[in-house]
Amino acid sequence: MKQKKPRMLFRGLHALIWHDSDSNRQFLELYLQRLGIRVSSCGVAGKLERCHEFDLLFFDSDHDLPIDDLKHDGPSIALVGSEAPSRLQWILDHKVASLIFKPVRSAGIYGSIVFAMNQHEERLSIAAQQDRFSSKIRYRKLVIFAVLKLMREQGCNEEAAFSGLRRQAMERRITIEMLCADMLGQNLPSNRLHDA
Structure with missing residues (x-):
């Protein structure tokens, strides 16, 4: 079977960042915009009704956000501040595609997106094949x-x-x-x- 070339460009995608406004969110917003990704943001207490369609979700994993309520079928990336076993288990339970550790810095963001998007496309391909x-x-x-x-x-x-x-x-x-x-x-x- 022919190996599919991994996706490395993300221009035109829409990302939602579900995280309170702080230096982590601001840095991530700027970085994603430099990649050509359109960004919407919302605080953890905010309602996401205005952002019902997006390709990629970044969320604050330090809060028990109702991620399943979004009915988002795309990849999710957790912004991780705490590596407590209960937090990591919560992340695993929500089938997160990748992680970015806080404080957010440029190292790791691009790689995290590459892994998340390609893992998601592979999952869709396997589901279609099944x-x-x-x-x-x-x-x-x-x-x-x-x-x-x-x-x-x-x-x-x-x-x-x-x-x-x-x-x-x-x-x-x-x-x-x-x-x-x-x-x-x-x-x-x-x-x-x-x-x-």
Whole structure:
């Protein structure tokens, strides 16, 4: 399988920083803007209704912020001030993609974004691949059921039934799985598919 080139440029993304206004947030805002990232910020007690669409979330992990309420499907980066085990467990429980330690300095910010964005894209790719495999498995079952149906109806063997399905799929220019789904889903009487 071909290795995908990692994403290294982030110009045009929208980042939300959920952190009280202090030197950490101000430094991060300026750094992200220099990368070409559009930035919105909100204090930890603030409501995020105005910032419902963003690509990347930075948040203060020293507060129990209701991150799950955001329904954000993109990567999250925790701004970490305390390395207490309970804080680290809270971060792990929220499936954070990367960390930036406070006080925020330029070292580590870019690398944290690279890791977070690429990990997120990899996760989406794996989820899409799993969906494709699940669909293939479901469709393979339909092929088996269609072959068995033809064997019963036409009194032919497995090879002849499958060959007939394949031939009809080619004639209709659809996949054999689509043909079988159509044949079984509509519960239509199947035509004789093998040669007379």
